[in-house]
Amino acid sequence: MQLMKSNVELASDSIVDRVYEQLKAMAVSYEFKPGERLNEGELAKRLGVSRTPLREALNRLNTEGFLRFTPGKGFFCRELDAHEIFDLYELRKSIEVASVRLAIKRAKDEDIDALLKFLEATGPDPGERSSVELVELDETFHERLMAMSNNAEMLRVLRNVNARIRFVRWIDMDRVNRSNTQAEHRAVVEGLKARNEEACVSVLEKHIDRRLDRITSAIKEGYAQIYMPAARSAAN
Template sequence: MTQAGTRAALAPDDALDPDAPAPRKRTSLSSSAIYERIKNMAATYEFKPGERINEIELSKRLEVSRTPLREVLNQLMVEGFLERTANKGFTSRPLDAKQVFDLYEYRLGLETAIARLACKRATDAEINDLEAITLRDTSIPDDSDSAELLALDEDFHMRLARLGRNEEFVRALANVNARIQYVRWIDMRNGRRPYTQAEHISIIEALKARDEAALVTLLESHIARRQDQITEVIKLGYSEIYTRSKL
């Protein structure tokens, strides 16, 4: 038998069939990359509020197998980014004013506790570093991309959290920030940024003075949102979601 004949005999049948479907491309995504990808889709409402997550279509879209995908979906459900019902399976979380209000209230409790720790534990050098970074960020124009402005705002609060030297608070704040990210992005698109920057500077001044009472009061003013304010932002959010889906 010739070499060509030997190769043909050893090759699988579909390798000889020009009409056979191409083998499915294997994904190079790690479990953590799958997690980050789907978490971002959920956080930005790429899945519309209340939409059922079609696991088969999603696995094809991301080119991942169902097993790691299901593990990620379960993790995101536990973390509050998705919901699950007996009849519908996994669904996108609602964009609900009461739920968002509760998250803002939770965030406020976290950040005021963090501030008290930061007053006691942050070094002068660390506070000066935070001030320098915040002042640098004020040079970025207010009409910059909203996602960039929101990232700067989140970075300030996470840096402040790390000054408290409690990793549980840091993790909890990162989770709640991600769950209200879309609402905060809408807020930033509608002119919130100038107030945010000025308030950050005032917060740092209170921290430098180790004035815990003033720091807590400033954070309460900076973070707290009335439910009617949140309702208005959510209306804008729904408009953006369904306008985006038509493009």
């Protein structure tokens, strides 16, 4: 018989989860500067926790690729590395293509129709939405599309990848024509509804592809926003 966790253990898990989410948000948005060493004492005081849950959260973020750890030196904010971001885009493309092939066979018609309604509701016009809000809508679309593959592990990986490229995508979103993006989204879903694997894969690959030079350009702009608070505030 499995023993129930004590209230103390549950409370400890809750603290670690809270600290993890707070630190993850800070790492994703580069509130820590690229390459900056994290001061664990200051962080523990700022977040109102002891070193133990803080270290658990930091180790988890290191394992998931949001921070870097150097033995004897500590935890560091990851650099904005163009080749790493490019690799993550390639990973994203590969799992999304694989998942849509599964979705062709597994997706329910009602789930496909619901995703089409989501596209209609969010519309092709960005309106007054910020880049942060537009990226959130885009991530929601792709995660709902992948969910139709009924593969929870693929979805878990996609969410990790999305978070790790999110800062660059906030920059890149300003260069994207939302009407074209939404048209590609619709084409993928309509191909899925028709169970046309070739059409789905063709559009999805083109939709996700990013050249290294475009990523490098977005990163240069990202560095400017990180080190120029006024520019960063205007972007948000």
